[in-house]
Amino acid sequence: MNRLQKSLLINAVFSGVSGFILILFYNSTAKVFQLNNNNIFWIIGLILLYFMATIFYEIKKQRKIAVLWIIIQDFLWVFASCIILITNPFQISNTGNIIISVIALIVLFMGLNQFFALKTSCK
Secondary structure: OOHHHHHHHHHHHHHHHHHHHHHHHHHHHHHHHHOOOOOOOHHHHHHHHHHHHHHHHHHHOOOOHHHHHHHHHHHHHHHHHHHHHHOOOOOOOOOHHHHHHHHHHHHEEEEEHHHHHHHHOOO
16 A cells, blocks of 8 residues: 555545544534534535545545545635634534644645645656
């Protein structure tokens, strides 16, 4: 398994675990975030499971454009997290904001790791 495959695998596992947690514990998560609408958490969970599946597919294929799209989606996640943290449009709790920050940093690291792995695999 090369560096790109390993970095994609880390992203897939993290996305999958996060997705399952959000689906299984959407009520508890809504309470931690102090939000009345808990539907968003199982919806995000389902999206993360789909994202995980696409990453697993690309671990084998390693198509440059598809891997680049995965990286872009990671960076979009980080960007959206920053917007939510700055504007706080949903009145998320401090604990929820900390969770968003930590996950955004993890996703940023994974995106950068995948980017550099992709860059070195193309040489």
